[in-house]
Each structure stands twice: as structure tokens, then as C-alpha cells.
Amino acid sequence: MTLSNSVFQSIRNWDNENFLHPWEGMAYLGQNERTFAESGLGVHVVTEDGKRLIDGPAGMWCIQLGYGNTEIADAMAQQAKEMAYFSPFNNANSTPARLAHEIAKRTPGDLNHVFFTTGGSTAVDSALRFVQFRNNLLGKPEKKIVISRQKAYHGSTYLAASVSGKERDKGWLDQASHLTRFLPNVNPYTRRTDQTVDDFLDEKIADLENMILQAGADKVAAFIAEPILCSGGVIVPPLGYHQRCLEICRKYDVLYISDEVVTGFGRLGHWFASEDVFGIQPDIITCAKGMTSGYIPMGACIISERLIADVSGDNAQNATFSNGFTYSGHPVSAAAGLKTIEIMERDGILEHVRAITPLFEERLQALADLPLVGDARGMGLVGCVECVADTEADNLLDLDKSVGAMIDHHCQENGLILRPIINMCVFSPPLIITEGELNEMFDILEKGIRLATDDLTRQGVFNA
Structure with a gap:
């Protein structure tokens, strides 16, 4: 829509006066020319x-x-007409049930349990809360530390921000620093001029193992990694990095969380990059963004059968995983997700x-x-x-x-x-x-x- 200058100036004023944007530079609040x-x-x-x-x-x-894309818009509109909302705490609905099934068909290994969230940050928060929940039930309440990387970005909710490693985003906000450890930058561009990529890779793997040993394997719960560190500057780790990190995690009983909020749903030419591009089967995958093609908010935390088995059935101890959102599995979002998958496969x-x-x-x-x-x-x-x-x-x-x-x-x-x-x-x-x-x-x-x-x-x- 093209707006007249007079109407648009009022809207620009409202944007500056009333819409507090993400990552708002407070020194320039109210003065932006977006x-x-x-x-x-x-x-x-x-x-x-x-x-x-x-x-x-x-x-x-x-x-x-x-x-x-009118197909996605029409699918959302039709779902809104038929059933705009259901309570995921008390009921079920066929549209998110179908989407969960379609996602599980495309994930690597036994990652079959899809926990729907409102976006990428809440997907990561949910993954971390599940890791804590599982260790509590396993009688390992001290095993809570999460290892991440400098330049990693995992979200802006409390736990997700706590495991994010972009240093300039962390200066003025609190975080759960007692639960996190950060490894040095994995960008090959930053390596020493006298260092080969293979030597750099060895150093990065040693960083992870040394951090686990330093913190104590009985204290380290998970390693979280993006296949590509996107918001940190599209950092592509050296070939074999993720496979070797997974080996270290398995050695010390540390869970591997693959944050595919950006790389999931086609960005690298596959539904998920973890296995098809990088050759790993993580314990948990988080995704969002492309799963609805950005037409409406939605995210997911996808958990392996192995982890779920540790806390369900005879192992449940009458526990409840008390984590969820009013809009978990929102049917209109799920309709967008189903149509996105359909179009991507058809075309x-x-x-x-x-x-x-x-x-x-x-x-x-x-x-x-x-x-x-x-x-x-x-x-x-x-x-x-x-x-x-x-x-x-x-x-x-x-x-x-x-x-x-x-x-x-x-x-x-x-x-x-x-x-x-x-x-x-x-x-x-x-x-x-x-x-x-x-x-x-x-x-x-x-x-x-x-x-x-x-x-x-x-x-x-x-x-x-």
C-alpha cells in the first residue's frame, strides 16, 4: 500500500512513539527513519x-x-473459519496433530516427539527446560550446565539468551550465567595465520572436551550448537566439526541440541541440516522461522524417543513436564505449516x-x-x-x-x-x-x- 505523505508521517510518528522495536537502540528512541x-x-x-x-x-x-502466497494465506483463513483456537492444555486438534506427524517423518533418527512453541526462542527455552526436567527425574540435579559458543545466537527469552554468545547483546541484561559456559569462536576466518584449518578444528574440539572436564561431566547437561552460526555472521564451522563434537558429547553423557531455527525447512536444501548436511543425529532439534514460511509465528522443540523414554511410562515418577504456552500447536499456525510442507514438496x-x-x-x-x-x-x-x-x-x-x-x-x-x-x-x-x-x-x-x-x-x- 502506498501512503500519502501526510498520512504516512503520522504513522511514522506512531511507530517512533508507540512501537518499541526489537533490539531498539535506546539513544535514538523516537528518532528512527525505518x-x-x-x-x-x-x-x-x-x-x-x-x-x-x-x-x-x-x-x-x-x-x-x-x-x-495465496495458498498459505487461504489455508490459514480456512482454518481460522473452522477452528481458530483450541486449548492445548485440555484438548487436541487434528491440524497440529497432522503437522507433528509430518515433521516427525522428516527428522533424523528417533526424533519423533514434537513440542510446539511460539517461535525459536521459546523452542530453545523448552529444550533447555526439558533437559533440566529429565536430569531431575534421573536423579542428577547437579547436571545442569549448558555449553555454547561465542557468536552463537539462540534467542531472547531468558534461558535462550543465557546460552547465546554474542557478547554485545549481553551487556545490559541479566542471564543465568551459573548455568552456562562458552567456548571460543569457531570461525575459521579468525584462526592464526600460521594455523591450518585442520589444526584449528582440532583446537575447537579440544575446547569442548576440556570445558566438559573442567566443569565436570557430572555437571554438564548439554551442548547447544547451530549447524551454521547464522546471526553471529554466518559462521560455517570446519568440515567434520559437528560429528566430532557429537562424539565428545556421547563420551561424557552430554546431550546434543541442534538449533535449526534458521537452517531447518530448506535453507540448506534439506528439511533439516543436522543429518543430511552435517552427518549427525542430535538428541534434540529446535526449529521455527521457515516451518510456516514466516507467515505466522510457530516453533518446535523435537525430542528423541530415547530421552522421552527416560521420563515417561514406568519412569515418569508421576511427574508432569510443566512447560507450555497458550498458543502451543495453534491450529492456524499449524495450517500454515502443513501448507508450507505441501508446497515445498510439490514444487x-x-x-x-x-x-x-x-x-x-x-x-x-x-x-x-x-x-x-x-x-x-x-x-x-x-x-x-x-x-x-x-x-x-x-x-x-x-x-x-x-x-x-x-x-x-x-x-x-x-x-x-x-x-x-x-x-x-x-x-x-x-x-x-x-x-x-x-x-x-x-x-x-x-x-x-x-x-x-x-x-x-x-x-x-x-x-x-
Whole structure:
């Protein structure tokens, strides 16, 4: 919808005065000039002034099937007409029951128990609470520590935020620090210049084992890991990392939680990346985002038969897993999830992602040759370009933020939305993106980086 200037200015004022956004920079509260995405079709969104932009991040990693998909919208509307809500505490409904079954058919190994949540953060919180619950029933109340990584992001609810390792997100908020331990960055780009990738990998595996031994295997409950550390800058661990981490976990009776909130439902060309891409069968998988193609909130914590058996039936001790949400298994969300799965299978979306990935990776790696780019990395349809202007600057953080903002500005001027994370440009387009649209996206991104390079050169903070 295109709004008149007078009407839109009132709405912008209301947005600044009344809508407290996620990750709000409080110093600029009420002064933001955000872009309004008012409509969308396919891989494009349309802004308040009618400008058409490729949605590089697919919303927040989630618009798998693009905008304006009437099949998903119609399925949601029909479900809302028939049964808009049921209490998951007291009743059941066929739509989420069917979705749970369809998800369980696609998970690795014996991960057959689907606990529905409201999103990724509550999925991770539920996974961690289940781990605590299980250990309490097993008579291991001290086995509660969760190991994570620097740069990992697992959500913004209390426990999920506590196991997130993005240091700049943790400065002003409390967390359950007594329950967490963090391992060093697993990004191969950060390794020493004299260190091979294989040696770096050995070091990262040793980090995990040493942390378990330091904390005490009887105290460590779980290791939580994203297949790719997406919000941390699309960090792809070295080949074999996840398999070797799982071996360490099995050695010390530590559960492995695979956080597939981003990578699940097609982002890497498979329903789930844990087994099909990285060769592991975790104990718990968390997912959200793409499971409804972003059309309505929903998440899930998927738990293995082995873990459930420890706390059910004759082992239940009359315990109740007292964790849940008013909107667990919401039927309208479940209808969106079922329709998303149906469309992805009918239209061969997973196959399309695998087919277009080589072009994506080719165009991504070509950006590494640009003078401003320090690293270009990614996998499947998720990528990151990390830019480096002046490593000797006194105000390095401010400079890095300005670099990301410059590239974002130039890209948006030329028809592309990015997700700037300090000096990194992150993108994960809708899975339906065509070859032509993908080339256009990278053409604009390259132009944006070149224009930002010119800006920095004129400012005297970069010398190509």
C-alpha cells in the first residue's frame, strides 16, 4: 500500500512513539527513519513510497516461499473459519496433530516427539527446560550446565539468551550465567595465520572436551550448537566439526541440541541440516522461522524417543513436564505449516535450493576479490560478506558500524534489502529465488560495496 505523505508521517510518528522495536537502540528512541515494508510479492517487498526491493534476508531468515502466497494465506483463513483456537492444555486438534506427524517423518533418527512453541526462542527455552526436567527425574540435579559458543545466537527469552554468545547483546541484561559456559569462536576466518584449518578444528574440539572436564561431566547437561552460526555472521564451522563434537558429547553423557531455527525447512536444501548436511543425529532439534514460511509465528522443540523414554511410562515418577504456552500447536499456525510442507514438496523447493546453490556460492566467493571484503562465506542459501576498513582505527567499532550502514544504504538505494550486522552484510533470500533474481541481488550487493569503498576512500579511512 502506498501512503500519502501526510498520512504516512503520522504513522511514522506512531511507530517512533508507540512501537518499541526489537533490539531498539535506546539513544535514538523516537528518532528512527525505518523503511516501511508495506506489501510484497515473490522475493520483493514494496516500501511506503512504492519502491520495490529484493528482500535479501527473507524477512528474518524465514520467508521461504516468498510473499503473496495465496495458498498459505487461504489455508490459514480456512482454518481460522473452522477452528481458530483450541486449548492445548485440555484438548487436541487434528491440524497440529497432522503437522507433528509430518515433521516427525522428516527428522533424523528417533526424533519423533514434537513440542510446539511460539517461535525459536521459546523452542530453545523448552529444550533447555526439558533437559533440566529429565536430569531431575534421573536423579542428577547437579547436571545442569549448558555449553555454547561465542557468536552463537539462540534467542531472547531468558534461558535462550543465557546460552547465546554474542557478547554485545549481553551487556545490559541479566542471564543465568551459573548455568552456562562458552567456548571460543569457531570461525575459521579468525584462526592464526600460521594455523591450518585442520589444526584449528582440532583446537575447537579440544575446547569442548576440556570445558566438559573442567566443569565436570557430572555437571554438564548439554551442548547447544547451530549447524551454521547464522546471526553471529554466518559462521560455517570446519568440515567434520559437528560429528566430532557429537562424539565428545556421547563420551561424557552430554546431550546434543541442534538449533535449526534458521537452517531447518530448506535453507540448506534439506528439511533439516543436522543429518543430511552435517552427518549427525542430535538428541534434540529446535526449529521455527521457515516451518510456516514466516507467515505466522510457530516453533518446535523435537525430542528423541530415547530421552522421552527416560521420563515417561514406568519412569515418569508421576511427574508432569510443566512447560507450555497458550498458543502451543495453534491450529492456524499449524495450517500454515502443513501448507508450507505441501508446497515445498510439490514444487521441488528443496531440489531447487540444491540446484541454485552453486551459483549462489560462485557469486558469493567472487565478492572476496573486492578490496573492502575480508571474507565471503556461506552455505546453501545463506551468506555473509565481512568487510574490513581500517584495523588500526581507534574507534574500530564505530567505523565497522558505519561500513555496514553505508553498504546497506547503497544497496537499498539500488533495490536490495540487506541485514547489516556491524561490518557484515548478511543475506538469506527466499528459497523460491530464480537464477535471474539471484544474479540481480549479487549485482546490487557488489555495486553497494564498491560505492561504500568510494565513500570510505574519500573519508581517508580506507586505501584500496
